[in-house]
Amino acid sequence: MRKILHILTFGILIYSCSSSKVVNIKTKYFDENNLKISKSKFQRILSTNKLLDIPGDSIHHKKLTLREKRGKITNRVLLESLLEKETNQELDATKPIVIIYYPGKDHCNSSGSTIKESRKIWFKQLEDGINQVAQTKPIYLYKDNDGLEKYNGVLTWYKDPEETVERLFFQYHYPCSSFVVISKDGNYISYFGEFGKEYVWKATQIMNK
Template sequence: MKIVLVCLFLSVSFYGFGQTSPKPVYYYDGNGDQIKKEEYLNKSSRYKGLDDRFMALAFEKDTCFIALLKKRKTIGKLSALQMKNMFSNLNEANSSSKPKFSIIQYHPGRDDCNNGNYKSIGIAYNIYHRRYLKELKTFFNYNMFWIHKKDETIKFHRAKYINWRLDKNQFIEKLFFEYHYGCHSFVIVNNLNGNYISILGESSGKTVIEMAKEINDL
């Protein structure tokens, strides 16, 4: 299965894609149930709140295109084994001495939205900006991990406060980020009970702060 379009935030973009293709397009919701095109376009609208917003994905098969919705925000819980494997993958000791939370910023590889740069100058709530990272530290006990998918075309720039690590065996991708979601994604995990909140696709530092406050109550 070949991914031809990802993160189609603009309904008109997908509409044009369907109109110019000789293959039929089949639409599915986040549960894998087939839905009508109108419902698909409505749910994938970028004007909805984060709790109600979906990512619009499209895949090419031999005889058709599959249009799939994925919920941008997911609240879930990791098993004890998943937690142990996650700590091992992140080279973190599985002990009570670690911070209460882990934040994983995930770079999915090159797409139209990113190229591996950490552009932080002038944008206070860019996810790579020190200001928002310092604000987060004032109320949230966490470790931050910067994980990227293997992509030989990207030369990851480094800063003293950003240490990019390769997603070994695509573990983080398989655990939290099933498909390629444009720009970047993140997940916050409670290291004590396995609860997590993940956000798919581009987000600002403000969204990370909002989710950090929310997960404190889970």
């Protein structure tokens, strides 16, 4: 009996020690260049709204990332083909491809109380502006459709074909939704996280040159 008690006591001590180690692990903070910074500096930079907070290389790491990225893809033709197959519509190879990307339900895109009519107006204005600057329409893609039911009767969303758009442009789950505009030559501007219509119009105008 005494031996059993000793074993139980020893087990409880080990569990307590391991539990305290987990609790005491401090979150580490990194800037957009993956350099360690203080929590106060991290929060100060985040408050400027020029960068986003994303997961780091560990569950105890937080990292900043720029909200806009520019680059070039090597095979726009393949992307066009995948999008045409998924959406059952033909794309104009001379026009920019404008993609609004929904990563799945999160605290950002599931909050708020915007009514359906307001959403219709917002996206109608978005599409009108894109049409004015580039005579094209955006394509709405999702990774996970959980939470998209609020767009019923407003927008038609399509599955990201073979997760191609995520792989090319959206490395992380950025909050709310993001967008990317790809020029006819494969150059692109991507913007991460919640955005205004004006950002999409400006990017589309630049990529239409």
